[in-house]
Amino acid sequence: MWRKMATLGTLAGLVVGGSAAGRIHTVRRGDTLEAIGRRYGVDVPTLVAANGLRNPDLVVEGAALKIPAPAPAPVVPTKAGALRDTVVRMPPAQLAAARTSLRIVVPADRAGLRPAFLQFSRLAGVPSDLAMALAWQESGWQRNKVSSTRAVGVMQLMPDTVDFVSTSLLGTARLDPRDPVANIRMGTRFLRYLLDSHGGSVDRALASYYQGLRSVRERGPLDETQRFVANVKALRGRL
Secondary structure: OOOOOOOOOOOOOOOOOOEOOOOEEEOOOOOOHHHHHHHHOOOHHHHHHHHOOOOHHHOOOOOEEEOOOOOOOOEEEOOOOOOOOOEEEOOHHHHHHHHOOOOOOOOHHHHOOHHHHHHHHHHHOOOHHHHHHHHHHHHOOOOOOEOOOOOEOOOOEOHHHHHHHHHHHOOOOOOOOOOHHHHHHHHHHHHHHHHHHOOOOHHHHHHHHHHOHHHHHHHOOOHHHHHHHHHHHHHOOOO
């Protein structure tokens, strides 16, 4: 079943939409604070400072974010043999990517979940960086997170997903999604199922995780879903 939900995390505030011409961006569901920075070539600390944000996790949906002018592109000397005064400038997209490619600092109370991600990703046969990125986008690795649609825990599992994965995919009694280790075990196994359902397509598997397998097959990924997928992919390798 398709669900709409806000995302949390150190760099997972809710930002998207708005007018580039007016340098205002309206907060909506599904995107991260770093995503808006990439779009406009502005780093996260600059966005936070320009809008007086005390906590990037608590950006409010519907708020208007001021977008400051991006910093000038750095001047890089050319290789030896070129004219001394000749310079090349880094393309804006490359510059923005460089600014937002730093690793995310996982709070100490959540970092202890990393071994579980590594263990159950290996058992499920899914890339651990993909599973960790998906969980970060879903909950910021918060074990007690419960959404308005009753999605629970680190990987935000719906009740019917818990039943399906526990009994049909893992062949066990119903596992407790509030147990973070059990939640990660189920979430990684469900991700494997979705990858198999889409012939290994990461984009379609992530879309189905967020929007629902049947909905993606019948309607294709919705705009909000596509933003979710892009955010997860941008988080890979940063946790």
